[in-house]
Amino acid sequence: MPLPTGDTIGILADNLRMRNSVLPISAKSATSWARGLHLPRGAKTVLYTGMMYQLIPYIAAMSKAQAGIEDSFLANFVKLGRQVNKVINISAFMAMPPKSMRETYNRLLVNIALLLQRAGVQFGYLYEDELYSGALVYDLGADDVLKAHARKVYGTFQKYGVKNVITVDPHTTNMLRSVYPTLLDGYDLNVKSYLEVLVERNIEPKNRLDREVVIHDSCVYARYENVLNEQRTLLKNAGVTVKEPAYSGKFTLCCGGPAESLYPKKARARAEARVKQLKEVARNCVTMCPICYVNLQKAAGGEIELADISSYLVQAYC
Amino acid sequence: MALVNPGFVDAVKQSEAFNASACMNCGVCSAVCPMGIELLPRKLFRYVLLGLEEKVLENTETIYSCLLCKMCEANCPARVHIAENVRFLRSYINKKVFKL
Amino acid sequence: MSDQKRIGVYICHCGGNISDYVDVEGVLRAVQDEPGVVVAKTAMFTCSDATQQEMVRDIREQNLTGLVVASCSPKLHLFTFREVARRAGLNPYQYTQVNIREQCSWAHTGDRAGATEKAIRLVRGGIARTNFTEPLEPITIDTVPKVLVVGAGIAGLRAATGLADLGLSVLLVEKSASAGGKVAGLGKMYPHEKTGREIIARLVDEVKRRENITLFTNAELVEKSGSIGNFRVKIRLGGKQREEIEENAGCIIVATGFDTYRPREGEYGYGIDGVLTLAEYKELLDRCGGGLVRNGKPVKDIVYIYCVGSRQQAGEKPNRYCSRYCCNAAVHASIQSSEASPGIHQFHLFRDMRTYGKFETLYGRARDQGAVFVRYSESEPPAVEKGADGKLKVTVKDLLTFGEQIEIPADVVVLVTGMVPARNEALVDVLKLPVGRDGFFNEIHPKLRPVETVVDGVFICGACQGPKNSAESVASALAAVTQSASILKKGYVELEPLIASVDPGLCELCDVCAGACPYSAIERDHYQGKEVARVNEAVCKGCGGCAPVCPRNAINLKGYTDAQMESMIDAMLKEIG
Numbered sequence: 001m002p003l004p005t006g007d008t009i010g011i012l013a014d015n016l017r018m019r020n021s022v023l024p025i026s027a028k029s030a031t032s033w034a035r036g037l038h039l040p041r042g043a044k045t046v047l048y049t050g051m052m053y054q055l056i057p058y059i060a061a062m063s064k065a066q067a068g069i070e071d072s073f074l075a076n077f078v079k080l081g082r083q084v085n086k087v088i089n090i091s092a093f094m095a096m097p098p099k100s101m102r103e104t105y106n107r108l109l110v111n112i113a114l115l116l117q118r119a120g121v122q123f124g125y126l127y128e129d130e131l132y133s134g135a136l137v138y139d140l141g142a143d144d145v146l147k148a149h150a151r152k153v154y155g156t157f158q159k160y161g162v163k164n165v166i167t168v169d170p171h172t173t174n175m176l177r178s179v180y181p182t183l184l185d186g187y188d189l190n191v192k193s194y195l196e197v198l199v200e201r202n203i204e205p206k207n208r209l210d211r212e213v214v215i216h217d218s219c220v221y222a223r224y225e226n227v228l229n230e231q232r233t234l235l236k237n238a239g240v241t242v243k244e245p246a247y248s249g250k251f252t253l254c255c256g257g258p259a260e261s262l263y264p265k266k267a268r269a270r271a272e273a274r275v276k277q278l279k280e281v282a283r284n285c286v287t288m289c290p291i292c293y294v295n296l297q298k299a300a301g302g303e304i305e306l307a308d309i310s311s312y313l314v315q316a317y318c
Numbered sequence: 319m320a321l322v323n324p325g326f327v328d329a330v331k332q333s334e335a336f337n338a339s340a341c342m343n344c345g346v347c348s349a350v351c352p353m354g355i356e357l358l359p360r361k362l363f364r365y366v367l368l369g370l371e372e373k374v375l376e377n378t379e380t381i382y383s384c385l386l387c388k389m390c391e392a393n394c395p396a397r398v399h400i401a402e403n404v405r406f407l408r409s410y411i412n413k414k415v416f417k418l
Numbered sequence: 419m420s421d422q423k424r425i426g427v428y429i430c431h432c433g434g435n436i437s438d439y440v441d442v443e444g445v446l447r448a449v450q451d452e453p454g455v456v457v458a459k460t461a462m463f464t465c466s467d468a469t470q471q472e473m474v475r476d477i478r479e480q481n482l483t484g485l486v487v488a489s490c491s492p493k494l495h496l497f498t499f500r501e502v503a504r505r506a507g508l509n510p511y512q513y514t515q516v517n518i519r520e521q522c523s524w525a526h527t528g529d530r531a532g533a534t535e536k537a538i539r540l541v542r543g544g545i546a547r548t549n550f551t552e553p554l555e556p557i558t559i560d561t562v563p564k565v566l567v568v569g570a571g572i573a574g575l576r577a578a579t580g581l582a583d584l585g586l587s588v589l590l591v592e593k594s595a596s597a598g599g600k601v602a603g604l605g606k607m608y609p610h611e612k613t614g615r616e617i618i619a620r621l622v623d624e625v626k627r628r629e630n631i632t633l634f635t636n637a638e639l640v641e642k643s644g645s646i647g648n649f650r651v652k653i654r655l656g657g658k659q660r661e662e663i664e665e666n667a668g669c670i671i672v673a674t675g676f677d678t679y680r681p682r683e684g685e686y687g688y689g690i691d692g693v694l695t696l697a698e699y700k701e702l703l704d705r706c707g708g709g710l711v712r713n714g715k716p717v718k719d720i721v722y723i724y725c726v727g728s729r730q731q732a733g734e735k736p737n738r739y740c741s742r743y744c745c746n747a748a749v750h751a752s753i754q755s756s757e758a759s760p761g762i763h764q765f766h767l768f769r770d771m772r773t774y775g776k777f778e779t780l781y782g783r784a785r786d787q788g789a790v791f792v793r794y795s796e797s798e799p800p801a802v803e804k805g806a807d808g809k810l811k812v813t814v815k816d817l818l819t820f821g822e823q824i825e826i827p828a829d830v831v832v833l834v835t836g837m838v839p840a841r842n843e844a845l846v847d848v849l850k851l852p853v854g855r856d857g858f859f860n861e862i863h864p865k866l867r868p869v870e871t872v873v874d875g876v877f878i879c880g881a882c883q884g885p886k887n888s889a890e891s892v893a894s895a896l897a898a899v900t901q902s903a904s905i906l907k908k909g910y911v912e913l914e915p916l917i918a919s920v921d922p923g924l925c926e927l928c929d930v931c932a933g934a935c936p937y938s939a940i941e942r943d944h945y946q947g948k949e950v951a952r953v954n955e956a957v958c959k960g961c962g963g964c965a966p967v968c969p970r971n972a973i974n975l976k977g978y979t980d981a982q983m984e985s986m987i988d989a990m991l992k993e994i995g
Binding site for chain 2: 009013138139140219223251253254257259263270273
Binding site for chain 2: 765816
């Protein structure tokens with residue numbers, strides 16, 4: 001039996017409404033990556049993590065739990081779970097990722113911050129005031145919850161007088177750049193992905209990376225936000241040989257990640273199919289979306305080495 | 319026999335988010351769908367246009383299985399906003415069936 | 419035999435089309451010593467420029483007085499070689515074409531000896547005929563600068579103003595009580611959204627302002643005689659006095675339009691209250707300004723069924739053609755309906771959408787407004803019946819959901835009815851109009867001569883030729899104007915002189931010839947104190963029907979005189995040797 005769709009969405013939506021995030025994550029663990037970077041609190045330009053990278057370890061842990069529940073008698077209890085969730089944060093019990101995994105993802109955010117600094121960008125960070133963008137809830141069609149949440153997020157930016165937002169992942173880029181303007185009147189933030197900012201700033205490489213990688217485009221960057229050249233430019237300038245897999249660029253094949261929250265098994269099957277295509281081209285694979293990264297990682301099975309693009313860029317440019 | 323429900327048509331029309339009128343039923347969307355969803359979106363959208371609400375609801379799982387990856391949209395010759403339409407249907411079902 | 423002719427004979431290989439099956443050189447040997455032959459040659463292609471020039475040279479240098487080319491059908495090259503003769507200074511009617519391809523080599527591909535023998539006889543016949551040819555000149559007829567236009571719909575009216583502006587007088591004859599035809603009954607039309615009524619009112623006004631147009635309503639063409647350039651026509655005027663008037667006209671344009679297909683009782687529910695033809699629905703739409711209402715009740719759900727009466731594959735005398743205008747008209751009606759009642763639901767049950775050209779944007783607009791298009795198969799047509807709550811119930815299998823049976827409640831079902839040919843037997847009889855298998859009038863050539871008929875000087879335009887929308891009807895009307903004017907503005911027409919002539923000395927006016935003539939070309943004349951028959955050259959078609967029936971042998975067909983026919987027979991029957 002698949003997971004009860006309505007109740008699962010219900011849990012996620014309730015979480016967003018009551019706890020400002022689809023999965024609860026403490027302010028401490030969400031902001032710990034910035035420790036030691038001395039980023040100013042708020043600024044005209046801010047780096048906005050959207051919590052995606054921080055959330056991934058939790059989502060991975062939860063979906064592992066869900067995949068276990070899916071097709072088992074426990075699926076029946078998710079419905080009950082939604083009622084309980086309103087009082088007790090049940091996701092917190094379901095999902096507790098190992099520390100090493102959290103550190104891996106935190107490192108990626110540090111990389112991005114270092115790259116931006118290297119490119120001479122002056123930016124701040126909202127620390128614990130930063131909120132999740134609501135991407136998952138948007139995808140699931142919980143529009144009313146999303147609208148209220150978007151207003152909160154925008155309110156926070158306004159509070160700090162933010163004008164320019166630098167995003168780190170495609171889903172958050174899409175939410176802030178393309179979805180929020182349709183939900184909020186007078187929305188005036190200038191939103192760019194850090195990849196776009198780095199190219200705009202003509203960042204120069206310090207080290208040459210003589211490596212061959214296969215690139216896995218994010219659907220959202222490629223087809224929603226038209227971010228197709230930046231990642232290639234940055235890699236090529238660093239001396240990386242970029243190989244294109246079957247289905248790339250505008251026609252990239254989805255990693256399956258978006259099915260994660262409702263159909264973990266389907267998500268896994270899609271990821272396996274994509275890994276098969278990638279490994280035919282090169283052993284090292286670059287991703288630029290935390291969801292692609294985690295979902296492909298599960299299916300990689302040691303056959304390909306996955307790395308977020310920031311790991312390569314930081315080696316070349318910092 | 320599926321009965322056309324004009325009320326469903328009106329509910330869909332009111333939102334303005336759903337628009338599949340340009341669909342010419344070529345089937346490219348189904349052919350390129352990484353989820354291999356046969357039903358999505360050409361047949362599903364016709365159910366919506368025709369006001370066959372029960373047919374739409376019968377396919378709830380399909381509607382939530384969509385990755386919103388827009389592979390279909392990138393290949394759609396009629397430029398139907400497929401992902402947006404799927405999101406609309408989710409939001410309709412969330413309200414109407416799941417009472418969210 | 420008249421003065422001995424000097425004849426040139428050219429026998430064509432046609433690149434093998436003839437010579438593969440006929441011994442062309444053998445034919446040459448067998449005919450080169452025929453009486454009158456001074457030049458005899460074969461050629462690979464007699465129609466080639468080089469051979470034509472050679473013929474011109476031979477005619478001039480050898481002082482030829484007759485020319486024979488044995489090649490293909492005269493349909494292909496009669497005029498080519500007449501022109502060769504003319505260029506060389508020889509009267510074109512001194513030329514004879516002998517068909518040894520279609521009528522010989524191609525017909526006898528398995529019998530070379532037989533084909534060769536037949537070719538020899540045919541060529542000898544041609545030579546014999548040529549020995550008796552006389553120089554002839556085309557018959558020149560002065561044209562009457564006036565055109566009869568039959569039918570005062572949008573095509574007829576526009577043709578009339580077009581002709582009038584070229585300085586030609588127009589007799590515009592309309593069967594019904596007022597001008598305007600079908601368009602006069604239409605509301606808003608695409609793309610300018612002017613009503614049919616407005617367009618017709620403007621055209622009628624234009625007609626009235628032109629002094630050289632005479633409009634007859636309640637009138638019919640009842641008789642026609644004469645020929646291109648000068649027809650004599652009789653028009654019966656209706657009303658109380660029922661008088662008939664006679665007029666002359668140089669050309670005739672037929673613009674009699676179409677009839678709307680009328681569904682059989684029960685066809686797609688026709689007869690049930692609420693099931694309307696497209697024309698009936700458009701009237702309803704035209705009457706309703708804000709909000710569609712029928713019988714005091716608001717119309718909320720409309721189902722259109724396309725191809726009613728068109729594109730039929732089965733049944734007795736099916737209308738196989740597409741009526742062409744109806745997809746566009748129905749889609750346009752749908753848009754107007756949405757504008758009149760924004761909340762309505764419209765379902766279009768179609769077989770294939772044919773909103774060609776610029777109408778495609780209408781189709782897109784209708785869909786954007788929310789109209790839903792459902793594709794059905796002719797083999798499983800939709801069914802219409804009475805449903806619950808005074809509604810109609812339409813059931814259909816939607817091919818686009820791969821055969822989902824759906825049931826649609828409807829307040830109105832619109833049968834998108836096509837065009838059928840108008841019933842005009844009397845006119846067809848008077849004008850000898852060619853009627854196609856589909857019942858519409860036939861043009862000579864669908865692409866290159868779209869408004870001409872096989873009757874010289876009689877043109878067709880508008881929907882009487884086949885389904886057309888109003889713009890296409892007007893375009894064809896203007897084409898008919900051009901064709902008429904190209905004849906009448908010249909002032910004269912040239913006709914083939916190969917017609918009958920009566921020797922008045924021999925004629926005793928028994929009138930047998932007049933009875934045999936299908937064209938009423940035999941008239942009476944006076945000759946040396948007696949009444950004799952005379953051939954009206956403008957009317958005679960040269961069919962030869964009169965010549966053999968004359969008890970006095972007083973009638974001859976120019977170019978095919980008795981002497982020529984007899985000599986041809988003799989030549990053909992000669993021993994091959």
